Amino acid sequence: MIDLYYWGTPNGHKISIALEEMQLAYQVHPINILKNDQFDPEYLKISPNNKIPAIVDHDSFDGEPIAIFESGAILQYLGRKTRQFYPSAERERIEVEQWLMWQMGGFGPMLGQNHHFSKFAPERLEYPTKRYQDETKRLYGVLDTQLSNKDFVAGAGRGAYSIADMAIFPWMCRYDWQGIDLNDYPHAKTYFERIQARPAVQKALQIEV
Structure with a gap:
């Protein structure tokens, strides 16, 4: 347990x-x-x-x-x-880890700062709000490019669903907080919808606390 x-x-x-x-x-x-x-x-x-x-x-x-x-x-x-x-083969594992660390070091923290300054800060400050919104858009662009010929961020061919995708997806769920229109990132949008449709993901998102 x-x-x-x-x-x-x-x-x-x-x-x-x-x-x-x-x-x-x-x-x-x-x-x-x-x-x-x-x-x-x-x-x-x-x-x-x-x-x-x-x-x-x-x-x-x-x-x-x-x-x-x-x-x-x-x-x-x-x-x-x-x-x-989470692959055991070194080359495949490194690819998953790269995207996991991309999320941990960038896609999460930058989007989190975007949430703070765009939605929760007691004062609306133009400089930090724009800074984090612009960085959010840049990161979505990186993700969209990676997904231009892949179903998932890591793995050979079309890629394989991994812990990296499990890390990235939840931060996309609040795209509206981030000022993001997913239609501007068509590959990322399809990716988001693909993961959102997984039964295990739907169950996980419905946990009540």
């Missing part, structure tokens, strides 16, 4: 999607970030950076429970654990 410490954010959805896709048994423990649950001392023992998501796997590789924080690290762990959606 895996304990999932979760709130319904893009980063939280990454892990609920992975758990559903990999058909792993899990129990949801809500961490209400609107009430600062992430700063609870007991939660900090699991996630010292006071962020969600985190997991505790009670059936780990050595038989002892293991706590893991940071969504990218969790995805890699689950991929290794199940041998699903």
Whole structure:
């Protein structure tokens, strides 16, 4: 059994999607970030950076429970654990990891800043708002180009669904917050619709907390 410490954010959805896709048994423990649950001392023992998501796997590789924080690290762990959606061949694994790190280092943080300055900041400041909206558009352009001849971001030929796609997709779900018209990125739009239609993804997005 895996304990999932979760709130319904893009980063939280990454892990609920992975758990559903990999058909792993899990129990949801809500961490209400609107009430600062992430700063609870007991939660900090699991996630010292006071962020969600985190997991505790009670059936780990050595038989002892293991706590893991940071969504990218969790995805890699689950991929290794199940041998699903994360290739073992070095060249294929590197390609998946490149796009996973692209999401972790750019597509998530930049879109997150866009959300903040475009939607939540108490003052509407022109410079940071434009900066992060422009960077969001650039990143969608990178994604659209990568998908111009592929169904998924990594893998030979048309690509293969992987943990990198599970990381990217949830951030696309809030394209309206980001000032993005998916029609401007036709390959990314088709990709979004393809992943959105997966039953495991639909189930993961419907978790109530």
